Amino acid sequence: MKKTVLVSGGAGFIGSHVTVELVEAGYDVVVADNMSNCDMTCFDGVTKIIGRRLPFIRMDFCDMEAVERLFSDYQIDAVIHFAAFKAVGESVAEPILYYRNNLSSFLNVLEAARSHGGCNVLFSSSATVYGEPDETPVTERSPRQPATSPYGNTKQMCEDFLRDAVKAYPEIKGIALRYFNPIGAHPSALIGELPRGVPNNLVPFITQTAIGKRECLNIFGNDYPTPDGTCLRDYIDIVDLAKAHVCAVARMLDGRMKEPYEIFNIGTGRPVSVLELVNAFEKVNGVKVNHRFAPRRAGDVTAIWADPSLANRELGWKAERSVEDTLAAAWAWEKHLAGK
Numbered sequence: 001m002k003k004t005v006l007v008s009g010g011a012g013f014i015g016s017h018v019t020v021e022l023v024e025a026g027y028d029v030v031v032a033d034n035m036s037n038c039d040m041t042c043f044d045g046v047t048k049i050i051g052r053r054l055p056f057i058r059m060d061f062c063d064m065e066a067v068e069r070l071f072s073d074y075q076i077d078a079v080i081h082f083a084a085f086k087a088v089g090e091s092v093a094e095p096i097l098y099y100r101n102n103l104s105s106f107l108n109v110l111e112a113a114r115s116h117g118g119c120n121v122l123f124s125s126s127a128t129v130y131g132e133p134d135e136t137p138v139t140e141r142s143p144r145q146p147a148t149s150p151y152g153n154t155k156q157m158c159e160d161f162l163r164d165a166v167k168a169y170p171e172i173k174g175i176a177l178r179y180f181n182p183i184g185a186h187p188s189a190l191i192g193e194l195p196r197g198v199p200n201n202l203v204p205f206i207t208q209t210a211i212g213k214r215e216c217l218n219i220f221g222n223d224y225p226t227p228d229g230t231c232l233r234d235y236i237d238i239v240d241l242a243k244a245h246v247c248a249v250a251r252m253l254d255g256r257m258k259e260p261y262e263i264f265n266i267g268t269g270r271p272v273s274v275l276e277l278v279n280a281f282e283k284v285n286g287v288k289v290n291h292r293f294a295p296r297r298a299g300d301v302t303a304i305w306a307d308p309s310l311a312n313r314e315l316g317w318k319a320e321r322s323v324e325d326t327l328a329a330a331w332a333w334e335k336h337l338a339g340k
């Protein structure tokens with residue numbers, strides 16, 4: 001029988017790409033989102049890519065009754081929880097908002113999973129839990145560092161919620177995927193990143209600068225102790241990242257987990273500097289990205305990249321797309337948005 005996967009926050013950037021890959025892998029998917037940080041662009045894009053409209057429930061995961069109803073209306077075999085606020089700076093300014101939203105929505109998912117006889121729960125975590133690592137690349141055994149923002153703290157706390165829930169309730173199994181820096185867009189250019197206002201993240205800022213929406217990209221810091229002085233990150237293609245979720249869900253549903261709670265790094269294992277990324281974008285797309293060096297951004301870590309070997313081995317997953325192809329997809333998406 002076909003298994004059903006609930007994708008909370010499924011109308012957003014990562015959720016919409018994961019939804020497509022789940023459908024293509026043969027799962028029934030239910031999408032739920034409160035649309036607080038997106039519009040229907042990506043959900044409509046998903047409909048076009050897969051050729052049919054999936055069940056969509058507009059709801060807030062902080063509303064326990066709505067979550068209960070959802071779990072009653074559908075026989076959910078696995079839930080992938082994306083629904084959360086994600087802006088680091090905003091979380092510093094509005095910690096209560098972030099704690100209330102990100103923590104209570106996940107607690108509600110865990111509670112409903114439990115009261116409905118158990119469920120497989122995949123939590124979308126982040127490399128932010130490693131903070132400024134002592135050693136790179138980081139493995140899943142590298143220590144978590146004290147969070148430097150309420151956002152980062154919610155990722156750590158939700159990981160702990162899942163770990164403890166799995167320990168207490170054998171009917172719940174959990175996987176946390178720690179994403180490095182997801183970038184790019186679907187090759188169809190029908191779904192992609194849709195930041196509201198001025199982008200915080202590098203690639204949307206690059207594409208918006210290239211298309212003329214922003215005047216100039218500020219490269220935050222060129223005096224870091226790295227080969228070219230700019231920060232190093234592990235940029236992971238969004239479709240590759242989405243496929244990791246399909247592998248993780250299959251592992252849970254097929255009973256292949258080695259522990260009831262598992263953690264995997266989802267990255268390429270390849271460090272790329274900010275400057276290298278900008279240069280690669282210009283080269284592969286044949287466009288200029290106006291940029292200048294600016295002071296360091298508070299809270300940025302110097303260098304972090306993944307050791308993805310555990311995910312490679314255990315999930316049978318590997319990042320495949322080159323950074324050039326990913327940057328070409330990001331540009332195609334920006335042009336699609338601009339109607340070009």
Ligand code: UFG
Nearest residue numbers: 088126128200201202203205218219220231233274297300
């Ligand atoms: N950068 C710039 N200019 C910009 C935007 C970013 O130079 O306009 C640089 C940053 O300084 C950093 C790199 O590009 O060196 C990547 O920055 P992003 O904001 O794209 O990504 P981060 O590595 O800061 O963010 C990631 C995740 C977040 C997570 C955060 C925690 O995207 O979800 O790590 O530190 F919270």
